[in-house]
Amino acid sequence: MDIYDKLIENPLFFKWIYHPSQEIDSWWNTYLKMNPDEADQILRFKQSFIALDFPHQKLTDLEKKELAKRIILGIESVEKKKERTQFLIGLTRYAAIAILFFSIGGVFVYLQLGKQNNEWYAEETRIPSQLEGPVLILPEGESIALNKKESSLDFTNPENVLVNDETELHSKNEVQKLLTNQVIIPYGNRSKITLSDSTVVWLNAGSRLVFPSKFSGKQREVLLFGEAFFDVTRNEEMPFIVKTSSLEVKVLGTEFNVSAYPEDNTVQTVLKEGSVSIRRNNSGIFESDIVLKPNQMALFNKNTQNSKVYNVDAAYYTIWVKGLLSFDDQDFSRIIKKIERYYNIQIRYTDPLVGLQKISGKLDLNKNLEEVFEYLAKVSSTEIRKIDNNNYEIK
């Protein structure tokens, strides 16, 4: 691709010619300054577009404002209609809670029974509570503190690993590269890890990822406890496999989210793009894999060992990568669990029924806890009180 092709493929180039504005001009001025060797060609190429200029019909400023006003009024009237139907939905919600109230006894019995087939490694895969902060544990057992709430690791070049964008590790030993590293991210922290094949993994709070410095063999395998979002680099020769305590997710190249916290009763796989197949550990020969399409979620129940597939909006499940938490008609208790993990706090219920209600909304977890709680209290019509530093209570 030469410079002209590059310009033709860049919509910002045409915007600069046909819709000049302060923003776009300053964007290009910066670009030209940073790439002085291209500047001459770019400017000349731009100049040659005089002949291909064409008249634009424009909205006047007044027209533009009036039109905006009309649209806002239109949206508001849609909103009013929505509210009316939501009131009715709200009423049915109370009925749903009443039904849940009567079935809760059954659920408790059920959960107790399920606990008997405890996973053997659930204990050792819990995040050690004495852990001070996020760490990288090298094959030799040496551990390196990542020292940041939002840390990053880059294994693109296994001989020169970047920790928080700075060179930290040199490994010349070929064998060592094939051994596995472990990243442990305690609650209240997150990390972005770039693997040797350029696959990017966002590791959520309270999670652990085990992976080799360099992939080899027929498969790229990583082990996950907790939640991570994967953007997998395509390689058909070498499928990428995420192993969890109860199932395996196999992909060629795609974007998806896996949530497999040892303390959760379910393993959740949500596909954003591409395709993945999911296989239960110790599955029988005749059991076929589950294949997900984009915007589908497979929910594996550890007790029944069964999976169900739902159609969802993947954006809701992957937005935590940006520090946002989005939920649409989800159990309040599940949201509370996520917040506990994210901020590393404990939240108690004075009334356990509160956790059963369904709520919708969006949270920015980059904000401070007070603001997040204020919002949560509003959408759930509850009160959230601070008991001490790490303990809160919901009324």
Added chain:
Amino acid sequence: MDCYICLNINPENRPLAQDARNKDYWQLVLLKFKTGDRDSFEEIYNEFADQLFAYGAKITTDRELLKDCIQDLFIDLYKYNPTIRNAELLEYYLYKSLKRLIIKKLKKDKLLEGFGYEHSSFDLIFSAETDSFPEELINEQIELLQKALKTLDDKKRELLFLKFDSGLNYNEIGDLLDMKPDTVKKQVYRILQYLRGNFGPKILELLFMCYKA
């Protein structure tokens, strides 16, 4: 919902929508718009209204009809939660829906008069084709270009307009015009080859190739 907490959008450093690196930013704006947030509506509106109006004006000269269509376009975007899973497709959605809305309205209004979009033309005229183009700039190359431009049909004019005036990619333009993405790309390159600076005998050859094909 009347309350939400989300990233604060600072209009001072609003990133350019066509800059692929701002995917996440526009994703957020779109999400916020869906919750009924007025600021993010204005964000989307300010970014695309002029562009969309310019496009619509090439299909119909009726400004009021066009404004009505743009109004419906944004209300639909809010109301129907269309399948824009990611913000990258937002621009494509807006162009495609606007075109559909205009044609629908034109057909409805002009049913009695007996003509619709099929018979109206995509009104795109380049400077080189107009009388106002400075004569002192007209040289052999410009003359060739003028000739070439005259052979363009409406579809190809619309194609060039979309390439120059929007951030849509070849797949999206192809979809809008019911053409193969490859054909779209070839067409763009044929015309732009001319402008690539390497004026010379090559140009004749290229133009010959383009417009015979």
